[in-house]
Every structure is written in C-alpha cells, then in structure tokens.
Amino acid sequence: MADVAAVPQLDMAFDDVQAVKKACAAFREMFGRLRAQISKAIVGQDEVVEQMLIALFCDGHVLLEGVPGLGKTLLVRTLARTLSLPFARIQFTPDLMPADITGTNVVVDDPVTGRRSFTFRPGPVFSQFLLADEINRATPKSQSALLEAMQERSVTVGGRTRRLNQPFLVLATQNPIEQEGTYPLPEAQLDRFFFKIIVPYATQREMNRIVARTTSDLESLVDPVMDGPYIIKAQRLARRIVVAPHVQDYAIRLVLATHPGGPSSGDDSFLERYVRVGVSPRGAQALTSAAKVRALLAGRYAAAFKDVESVAHPALRHRLIRTFEAQADGVSNDAIIDRLVETVAHEMN
Numbered sequence: 001m002a003d004v005a006a007v008p009q010l011d012m013a014f015d016d017v018q019a020v021k022k023a024c025a026a027f028r029e030m031f032g033r034l035r036a037q038i039s040k041a042i043v044g045q046d047e048v049v050e051q052m053l054i055a056l057f058c059d060g061h062v063l064l065e066g067v068p069g070l071g072k073t074l075l076v077r078t079l080a081r082t083l084s085l086p087f088a089r090i091q092f093t094p095d096l097m098p099a100d101i102t103g104t105n106v107v108v109d110d111p112v113t114g115r116r117s118f119t120f121r122p123g124p125v126f127s128q129f130l131l132a133d134e135i136n137r138a139t140p141k142s143q144s145a146l147l148e149a150m151q152e153r154s155v156t157v158g159g160r161t162r163r164l165n166q167p168f169l170v171l172a173t174q175n176p177i178e179q180e181g182t183y184p185l186p187e188a189q190l191d192r193f194f195f196k197i198i199v200p201y202a203t204q205r206e207m208n209r210i211v212a213r214t215t216s217d218l219e220s221l222v223d224p225v226m227d228g229p230y231i232i233k234a235q236r237l238a239r240r241i242v243v244a245p246h247v248q249d250y251a252i253r254l255v256l257a258t259h260p261g262g263p264s265s266g267d268d269s270f271l272e273r274y275v276r277v278g279v280s281p282r283g284a285q286a287l288t289s290a291a292k293v294r295a296l297l298a299g300r301y302a303a304a305f306k307d308v309e310s311v312a313h314p315a316l317r318h319r320l321i322r323t324f325e326a327q328a329d330g331v332s333n334d335a336i337i338d339r340l341v342e343t344v345a346h347e348m349n
Contacts, residue, residue, distance in 0.1 A: 023237055024296055030234070031057075031297060033225045034082055040222050041078040042071065043213065044206035051197050051314050052079060052171070054297075058289040059235050060194020061150055061170040063135075063185075063318060070199045071210075072173040076131045079171070084227040086165075088127035092138035098145035101125050105158045120157065125149050128165050128228060132172035136182045143185055146170060150192040167231050187277075187321065194286050195311075196318035241292035242302040251287040251308050253344050255279045258320060270339050274326035279319040286315040305345070312337050 031053060038049055048064075052075070055062045064072045080087045090101060103123035107116050124130065125146065135143060149155055153164045172193070175182055190196070202210060226234075257271065258278030291307035298307075317333040326336070 020240075020301070024299075024301070027234055027237055028297060028299070030226060030230075034079075037082045037222050037225055038075075038078050042075055043209045044202055045071070045075065045199065048075070048197055048199055051195055051311075054290050054293045054311070055195045056169060056231065057234050057238050057293050058194060058286070059167060059169075060286065060289070061192060062172070063190070063193040063196045064171065064173045064199055065176060065196060066173075066199030068175060070201065072199055073131070073133055075199075076133075076171045076173065078222055080129050080131070081222040082225050083129060083231070084224045085128040085167070085169075085231075087129045087131070088124035089131040089133060090124050091133050092135045092142065094137065094139060096138045096142045098142055099123065101142065101145040102149075102155050102157055118158070120160075120162075122162075123155075125155055126162075126164060128168050130168075130170045132170055134174060135172040136174040136185055138183065140183055140186055143183070143189055147189055147192065150189070165228075167228055167235070190318045191280055191282055193318060195290075195314040197314050198317075238289070238293045238296055241296050243288055243292065244302060247291070247303050247305060247308065248288060250305055250344065251291070252284050254287065254308070254312065254316070254340060255281070255284045257340055257344055258283075258316075271336065271343070274323055274329075274331050274336055275320060276323040277321035279316055283316050283319045287311060290315055309341055309345075312341055316340075 034053055035049060042049065052062055052064075056079075064075070066072055077089075090096070101123050102125055103121050105118040106121050108119045109116055132146065149164060149168070150170055153166065153168050154161050155164065156162075170193075174185070255278070258275055260272055260275055260278065287308050288303070290311035291303040294307040294310055295301070295303040313334055316337050320333045320336060322331065322333065322336070
C-alpha cells in the first residue's frame, strides 16, 4: 500500500511565486499518480477519468451515465480505492426508502435501568465517498434524500442537523432514462451534480484489453495515493487559479444565452426553438471552477477560453431542459451546447 503521507505537500505560503509554482507542480504530479493507479483497473476512458478527477478537485459531485456493462461502477470503486476516504455504496432500487440513505432514530432499551431512548443510527450517506449505484432506479422520493447532503453537506433527521465530514463526494451512476424501470432524476437534484459524464462504448482495441484482463487470473491491485486533508488542500490551490474578467464573462454569457427570451439569448432561433429551461447559476460556477483545474493541469496559472469550452458539455448538458420539439427532432443537449459555444464565441470575436 502506498504511503499517502509521503506525497508532495501543498501546505505552503502562497505569497511567493516560487512557492506557488512548486505547489502547482506537486498537484500535477499527484494527478498523474491518480491516473496511473486508475489505469491499472480501467482500460481506456481517458476523458471520463480526467473529468471525474477535475470534479473531485472542484469539490463537485458526478453523475455517470451509460448503458449497463460499461464499467461505471468499477470506475467509481477504483477511484475510491485510490483515496483514503471512508467509502459506502448504495444500490438504488424501487423499494429503497429515504431512511436507508440518511439513517434513522431507533429505540434502544437500557439493560440496566430498563428505560428506552432514541439513538441515531447513521446511514451510508455519512461516509465521505458515496457511490449511488443506478440512482435512477429508485423512486423520486428516495432520490431526493440526497439533496441536502449534496448541497449543504449536512443531513437532517428527526429535527436535528448533522454535518458531514469533508471532503464529501457523491458519484452516481445511472442508465439512460429510456431504459426500462428507470425514473428521471428531479431537476433540482440534477443541478446539484457538478458534472454529468457520458460513458461511451469501448473501442475494438480497448475491448481486446478488457477481455484479456478480465478472463485471466491476474489481479489489478490499486494503491491509495492521497487522503482527505490533501484533497482539501488541492481544492484550495485550484481555487487560487486566476480567471480574467473577459474569461469569466464568457462563461456567464454561455449560461445566460440558454435562457429563452432573455436579453443574452440573441436572435438565434435554434436556441429559442429547442431550449425550454436554461442553465442555473450553478452552471457558471461549474464552468469557472473546472476551467481553473484544466488550466492548472496544463501548467498555466490563469484560465482561458479553451478551458471553459473543454468543460462546457459535462458542466451544462444536465442543466438544459429541451423542448418537446427538440426531442421530436432528435436534437441532443450536446448538440445544443455545440451551437451555444459557436454562437457566443462568434459574438465575442
């Protein structure tokens, strides 16, 4: 097992240019270690892994969508093994109850006095790394049990609010909503996911490697490479990356352009025709935070337009609600985002 205490340290003063450069270099080294460990168990999916790690260092939750059998659960469990954090898994099913997630008060008999009292029994949400597996197979009532935990990092049961330990990360997997036996996630919960990442099919070359690896007696051992305090320091470092006013304005204009009838939507009939509900302010926050981490990974200390554009799809695709006309015409959320980026970039040139 790797010694997570022996990783490059980030707890240094940031009033020194050399100290900042050293901290950023240490972050990139650790990012590379994480990817190397994950690649021991996961074949391909480089873009998916990178987006998951960006969300981790932005302190954001992730929704992974893909058809069954693409390794979504394995990917999350592998990431969990690289982090020295308390891990829990919830298998979402139609009969899952909110108390199965948050915990509940139970009656306990005192064998000495014979008195009864209520004792809180915490649910799996009180871990720091939570896998919500097939989240859209549970009813909306159970899905909404995660709302407070994802936004406020706290859980209220029986009138008492309990704080969750930091960092706290929810990685949820879901099958496409067109699949049998699924329930669409409420818009309020979708908005609380930092990224929605689409897991694609493996290529022929990757499939050969997957079959060879999984049908042999070789076991892929993944070592932990960082702990909770280090993750928090890395998140603080990423927030110090500079975002120039014109880059931040670009991210904001991307979000405002999705608002039908708004002053920033312009005369683009495509967006007016196919977007029913636009992106919330959380979308602008996700674009800006993720762009900072992208810049940091590229060895830059200021985010650029290309950093914002590179994360536009995972940050916005689940926050857009299409019109019925868009669904009938087969216009996807990603196609709308492509048009959105093209339109706003043209206006700013």
